[in-house]
Amino acid sequence: MRLQDKVVLITGAGSGIGKSTALLFAQEGATVIVNDLDEIKGKETVSEIKDKGGEALFLHADVTNPEHVKTMVEAAIAEFGRIDVLFNNAGISGVGAVHEIEPEAWDRIMSINVKGVFLPSKYVLPYMMERKAGSIINMSSCVAEIGLARRVSYAATKGAVLALTKSMQVDYAAYNIRVNALLPGTIFTPFVENYLKTSYDDPTAAIESLKQRQLSGEMGKSEDVAKAALFLASDDSKFMMGSPLYIDGGVVFG
Numbered sequence: 001m002r003l004q005d006k007v008v009l010i011t012g013a014g015s016g017i018g019k020s021t022a023l024l025f026a027q028e029g030a031t032v033i034v035n036d037l038d039e040i041k042g043k044e045t046v047s048e049i050k051d052k053g054g055e056a057l058f059l060h061a062d063v064t065n066p067e068h069v070k071t072m073v074e075a076a077i078a079e080f081g082r083i084d085v086l087f088n089n090a091g092i093s094g095v096g097a098v099h100e101i102e103p104e105a106w107d108r109i110m111s112i113n114v115k116g117v118f119l120p121s122k123y124v125l126p127y128m129m130e131r132k133a134g135s136i137i138n139m140s141s142c143v144a145e146i147g148l149a150r151r152v153s154y155a156a157t158k159g160a161v162l163a164l165t166k167s168m169q170v171d172y173a174a175y176n177i178r179v180n181a182l183l184p185g186t187i188f189t190p191f192v193e194n195y196l197k198t199s200y201d202d203p204t205a206a207i208e209s210l211k212q213r214q215l216s217g218e219m220g221k222s223e224d225v226a227k228a229a230l231f232l233a234s235d236d237s238k239f240m241m242g243s244p245l246y247i248d249g250g251v252v253f254g
């Protein structure tokens with residue numbers, strides 16, 4: 001059990017990578033605080049964990065709303081006394097070249113994908129600093145580092161998350177808090193399914209093309225990312241600080 005007695009907060013854990021990670025962390029002994037904007041999906045994750053004998057609690061919050069996030073963190077602390085691991089996972093996709101993107105859509109993706117990492121970190125960190133212990137995992141993406149057609153807003157958010165991760169690490173290393181980032185390639189989740197359906201006339205052809213961009217010839221699974229998150233959450237990664245961890249099947253974007 002690699003997370004025995006750890007209390008973990010995962011944002012956006014009602015679906016995809018967040019959900020797989022919540023299930024895996026619970027299996028590894030963690031008490032999982034499942035956050036999501038979608039109450040039904042978040043509570044489903046909790047039920048699945050409990051059905052398998054694990055410990056979990058759903059806490060609703062929109063990660064872009066300071067009051068929501070503050071209340072969520074205070075509720076978690078009141079219930080469990082601490083948060084050992086924070087996984088800032090919630091995020092949305094965005095499509096378009098710069099001239100195609102509406103300013104409102106730009107603000108929305110920036111808010112969810114970047115402010116949605118800043119706010120949970122802001123409210124959890126004082127508790128981690130007090131205990132001089134903690135691991136924060138921020139969800140970036142390989143598009144932070146590789147140019148990809150018509151994904152500028154999304155890429156900008158994930159680049160920001162990577163930069164945020166590195167500078168956060170410098171500020172909190174003295175408190176024995178590690179801050180690392182996950183950089184997945186294309187992982188087949190509802191997020192990608194929805195992106196393919198809304199962005200391509202022929203989603204099947206788009207799936208094939210996405211598979212070919214990865215040396216593996218396949219898209220990843222949310223469980224692949226969950227295992228990497230487990231490594232960053234556990235003491236096995238104690239010498240990783242401010243690092244990007246790639247889970248991308250050897251991505252070769254043009």
Ligand code: NAD
Binds near residue numbers: 186
């Ligand atoms: P998903 O859509 O399956 O899950 C995202 C979850 O976040 C959803 O349950 C959604 O309700 C929740 N969410 C959205 N906005 C929220 C908000 N404001 N407050 C709280 N919860 C909110 O997506 P996924 O594929 O599992 O992606 C999870 C993360 O991984 C995202 O940050 C995404 O950018 C990143 N990522 C995904 C891929 C991929 O290929 N799937 C690749 C790289 C990075």
